[in-house]
Amino acid sequence: MKQEKFVVRRIVLGIICLIWILPVLAVAVNAFKMNTYVKTETFALPNAQSSAGFDNFIKGMTFGNYPFLKSALYSVVVTVLSVGAILLFTSMAAWYIARVDSKACRVIYYLCVFSMVVPFQMVMLTLSRTADSLRLNTPLTIPAVYVGFGAGLAVFMFTGFVKGIPLAIEEAASIDGCGPVRTFFTVVFPMLQPTLVSVGILEIMWIWNDYLLPVLVLDIYEYRTIPIHIQYLKGSYGTVDLGATMALILLSVVPVVVFYLFSQKHIIEGVTAGAVKG
């Protein structure tokens, strides 16, 4: 009886999982079909007539008047630089806020907490104008904008973690003649590692997929990230090659899946840690 129930449960779970991955499979299948067959035979496997081989991928590289690899490169550059800058600058600030704990520090801290509940639309226009006039509209400078708008959550999480570290370690370093800068980089920063990973994962998931901020801040005729590129494939008038679109969607989903497989444990921890803040 119990065994039977167990088997039934496994079968139900298996079926649901299969349904769950069907959309991704559908993309993979359609990426190998010729344009006209994507709409008419969406759920059929490519056959001799409808198969396009790797043509969609070749076409996809230049499709949409912008090279896909260029947008992939900019996505990597923007994500890596922004996440790096966020981790460094906000952990430094959080350590200061947690340890000095003056009135000004508290004001900064509560401003950060406040910024977490402000939706992007609230600052959309003014932020993109400010970024424009300060020339923060390139992939190398947009990290400053990401640090600014993403500081809230990171400062909040780092400050919480620093407060849980015993002060004695830093005091010992200080008594041994270690200045604050060295104390931070050689003693505190390594101890922050679990939170660095959690915050890093959350910020990667945000920035890699972000569309609205880069589309408003970057000069999109020069610089496109993957989400901008995908959106402008369909946004552009005229014929849209669905086969090539599916090939590009597949190419942008694959790195995400690989990233997940390599860091599953950290992602789960990051999500749980980030959620607790609500």
Place this chain on the structure above:
Amino acid sequence: MKPTILTKPMRKWAWLFLGPMLVCFGIGFVWPFLHGTYLSFCRFLLVRDAEWIGGGNYAAAFSDPSFRSAFGFTAVFAVVSVILINIPAFAAALALNRKFRGRNLYRAVFFMPNLIGGIVLGHLWSMIFDGILAGFGTSILLDAKLGFWGMIIVLLWQQVGYMMIIYIAGLQAIPADMMEAAEIDGASGSQKLFRIIIPNMMPAITICLFLTLTNGFKLFDQNLALTAGQPFIQQADGTTVRTTEMLALNIYNTFYSQGPSNRGIAQAKAVIFFVTVAGISLIQLVATRRKEVQQ
């Protein structure tokens, strides 16, 4: 906190530790927020100049039929998505909490869609909905009801795994001896669920409910990529109501596709949007605090 041995030398380095973050925070948040709030009370004259007009933009925003329609659509959407995401997520967490072979694979499958961005998700599902609906001679862009449920399906597919992870963390925090005691006393499955699991999971449940609620309210990428507000309905007074346009997209369209003269109204809408979202977060904070006191 009392000053420690560290405080004094650290203060000398304040510029280094706080400086970079504060400069960015000023550019990326504080100034845009203050300036945006100010502009919501202004009329935009040329591209850059603005003139104070008081609350006129707010009156215009509230009487804009497209904004009201978006507000109603978003509120209903958010509530429906809360229910339809959390029930399966909770069930999945219960099913995937016990130990068995392949458990991580199942969890991975449910969680994976969460890593795909809203824009890519929207276009991915757009192809699938087209494939299905073409057989019925319709399209997701032709019927607001289809658009609504289409976006619900996309959001459900994306977020069930995320909420499931939070619920699993909540389940694992339930003391094992409590469950054991219930089992020894012969508690039935539903008794265990309603008397032990759910009461002990209240923090996780609160987090998930509010997370899905604010996510529903703030939805933008999926909305833009899947329906972009279609189908459009022409009103008698010449204005257009985009029937599946949600709040964030409505604000975006008011900012960028209706000319600079409407930007003051768009900014007022953004403030209303912010107050709504912040209000939800505030209610959550109060709700969580109260629970903590009870325990």
